[in-house]
Amino acid sequence: MIATKEFDYEPGEHESEKASNSYLMSLVAIIAGLPLPIINLIATFAFYMGNKNGTYFVRWHCTQALLSQISMLFVNSYGFWWSVSIAFTAEEITNKYIAFILAAIIFNLSEFIATVYTAIQTRKGKHVTWWFYSEITNLICKANK
Amino acid sequence: MEVQRVDMFIIANGKFFESHQVAIVRDRLLEVDDSKWAIIQTLQFKNPTTMLIVSLLAGSLGIDRFMIGDTGLGIGKLLTCGGLGVWAIIDLFMIMGATREKNNEKLQTVI
Numbered sequence: 001m002i003a004t005k006e007f008d009y010e011p012g013e014h015e016s017e018k019a020s021n022s023y024l025m026s027l028v029a030i031i032a033g034l035p036l037p038i039i040n041l042i043a044t045f046a047f048y049m050g051n052k053n054g055t056y057f058v059r060w061h062c063t064q065a066l067l068s069q070i071s072m073l074f075v076n077s078y079g080f081w082w083s084v085s086i087a088f089t090a091e092e093i094t095n096k097y098i099a100f101i102l103a104a105i106i107f108n109l110s111e112f113i114a115t116v117y118t119a120i121q122t123r124k125g126k127h128v129t130w131w132f133y134s135e136i137t138n139l140i141c142k143a144n145k
Numbered sequence: 146m147e148v149q150r151v152d153m154f155i156i157a158n159g160k161f162f163e164s165h166q167v168a169i170v171r172d173r174l175l176e177v178d179d180s181k182w183a184i185i186q187t188l189q190f191k192n193p194t195t196m197l198i199v200s201l202l203a204g205s206l207g208i209d210r211f212m213i214g215d216t217g218l219g220i221g222k223l224l225t226c227g228g229l230g231v232w233a234i235i236d237l238f239m240i241m242g243a244t245r246e247k248n249n250e251k252l253q254t255v256i
Contacts, residue, residue: 012164014164015163021239025235028238046231050239
């Protein structure tokens with residue numbers, strides 16, 4: 001699922017720091033807006049925009065972090081509004097709801113662990129690639145010519 | 146400029162620039178005429194660590210952005226109370242890099 005690969009070049013100290021911060025961004029933003037599932041995405045997107053003129057290594061990891069947050073948004077938003085409708089309307093808790101919330105928790109937890117691991121490894125200058133996300137990132141993020 | 150002089154500058158001011166920019170800055174300085182040394186010496190660079198402390202203490206008021214010269218962003222941050230806290234958190238991670246970029250821009254305008 002997660003693999004450490006060789007990058008095109010050896011990233012510098014500050015590059016590794018910035019790339020690692022792109023993953024930390026999503027975790028720290030939880031403090032600011034825990035009930036809302038979109039805050040993490042906004043924070044990661046803002047960081048991505050701030051580094052869009054950065055080096056290839058930084059941009060690559062910002063893109064991967066952003067993509068992971070986008071996929072989380074759909075799952076979390078659906079779960080959030082389903083929970084809100086149960087809390088404030090006549091809708092009742094069903095087996096489907098419990099199954100969805102469990103799946104969402106597992107998805108969030110695995111994403112959280114992967115993000116923490118990637119942030120640590122990227123800080124050391126290692127190029128950590130995620131299954132599926134890294135392929136899309138390679139398509140989106142191109143090296144400077 | 147002389148290699149010794151440039152290396153002295155890099156030792157003293159290297160921490161104010163991105164690590165991947167230091168080599169480029171050194172090469173550029175070597176090409177620069179000796180007459181610009183006086184101006185380069187008088188340049189005052191912002192310390193990224195100081196900016197991080199300012200961002201930590203007064204980030205939601207945009208003081209950090211004002212200090213590095215991003216007045217527009219500073220006003221935006223001030224009026225939105227640090228983007229309701231989110232922008233202030235983002236800037237905690239970005240301000241050091243932004244400061245180093247500004248320092249590089251400042252040096253580039255002279256050389």
